[in-house]
Amino acid sequence: MNAITLDQIKCFSVLSEEGSFTQSARRLYRAKSAVRYAIGQLEEQLGFALLDRSAYRPQLTAQGRQFLKACGPLLEQHQRFLNACQQISTQIETRLAISVSGIYGLTHVYPHIRDLMSRFPQTEIILEREILSGERMLKEGQVELAIFEHLQDDKSLESKKIDEVRLQLVIARQHPFLALPKADQTVDQLLGYPQIVQRSTLPQDDVSKGVHRGALIWRVTDTPSKLEIISNGLGWGRLPEHDIKPLLDAGELIHLSHLQQDDSVDIFLCRRREGSVGKVADHFWNAFSERSIR
Known part of the structure; x- marks a missing residue:
C-alpha cells in the first residue's frame, strides 16, 4: 500500500460531512476534480471502495464508515498539532506548571486558574501542591511559577510578595x-x-x-x-x-x-529571571498584585 496522505483523509472526511463533491470543494477551496481525484487515489491505495456513487449524492460504504471512524483520532491529533504550532508562534505555552505551598489556601489561586482556562483554553495547566520545596522545584525547572514561603535571597529568581x-x-x-x-x-x-x-x-x-x-x-x-x-x-x-x-x-x-x-x-510568587516568559505565565504573574513587606 502506497503512502496515504493526510490531504486525502481530510478530503474524505469533509466529503462525509458535506455530502457532495461541490460543497466539499468549496469548503476546501479546491477544484471539484481535485477532491474527486484525491478520494479516488485513496480508494485505489486502500483497495476498497469508500463511496457508493450509484445515487445522485455519494454515500459512504460500510468500509467507508469504518475507515472514517479509524481516521477520527488522527484528524484530532493533527488539529492539536496545528494548535500547538500556533501557540508556539504566538508565545502561548502549550503547558504551564505552577506549584503552590501547602499552607497557602487554593481559594486565592483558583480564580486566576479559571481566568487562564478561559483566556488560553489550549494550554494545559499543571498545579502542584508542595511543602518547603517550591523554590527548589522552580530552580530545577519542574515548574514555571511557584507560590511559596521562606524565600531565600536568590538573585536568579524574580519575586513579589502577594500575601x-x-x-x-x-x-x-x-x-x-x-x-x-x-x-x-x-x-x-x-x-x-x-x-x-x-x-x-x-x-x-x-x-x-x-x-x-x-x-x-x-x-x-x-x-x-x-x-x-x-x-x-x-x-x-x-x-x-x-x-x-x-x-x-x-x-x-x-x-x-x-x-x-x-x-x-510572607507568601511570594516567584519565577526564574533567565529564559523567555510566555504569555500565559506572564498573565498569571500580573494577576497578583504585590504587597509591601512589613
Whole structure:
C-alpha cells in the first residue's frame, strides 16, 4: 500500500460531512476534480471502495464508515498539532506548571486558574501542591511559577510578595496537655508531647521549619495529614488560620494563644529571571498584585 496522505483523509472526511463533491470543494477551496481525484487515489491505495456513487449524492460504504471512524483520532491529533504550532508562534505555552505551598489556601489561586482556562483554553495547566520545596522545584525547572514561603535571597529568581499566612499554635481539646492546671500549661510542658511538623515534599530534602528545640518531632509531608493527626489528639503544632477556623469555632481544636507562639509567614510568587516568559505565565504573574513587606 502506497503512502496515504493526510490531504486525502481530510478530503474524505469533509466529503462525509458535506455530502457532495461541490460543497466539499468549496469548503476546501479546491477544484471539484481535485477532491474527486484525491478520494479516488485513496480508494485505489486502500483497495476498497469508500463511496457508493450509484445515487445522485455519494454515500459512504460500510468500509467507508469504518475507515472514517479509524481516521477520527488522527484528524484530532493533527488539529492539536496545528494548535500547538500556533501557540508556539504566538508565545502561548502549550503547558504551564505552577506549584503552590501547602499552607497557602487554593481559594486565592483558583480564580486566576479559571481566568487562564478561559483566556488560553489550549494550554494545559499543571498545579502542584508542595511543602518547603517550591523554590527548589522552580530552580530545577519542574515548574514555571511557584507560590511559596521562606524565600531565600536568590538573585536568579524574580519575586513579589502577594500575601501572608498566619500560623496558629493549636492542640486538640482532648489532648492531655489541656488537663494540666493553667499555670502548668507552658511551652516547656508542651515540649513533652510530640510536635507535628511538615517536611519537604522532595524526597532528597530533609527540611522542616518552625521546629522547637528539644521537642519530640513527628514529620508529615502534607498539611491535611498534619491537621488530622493534631485533631486526633496525637500532637500539637502550627496550622494555617484559614484551614482550622471551622475546627476552632466548633471547639475541636484549641488555640494556645496564651503561649504566644503563633507565627506568620510572607507568601511570594516567584519565577526564574533567565529564559523567555510566555504569555500565559506572564498573565498569571500580573494577576497578583504585590504587597509591601512589613
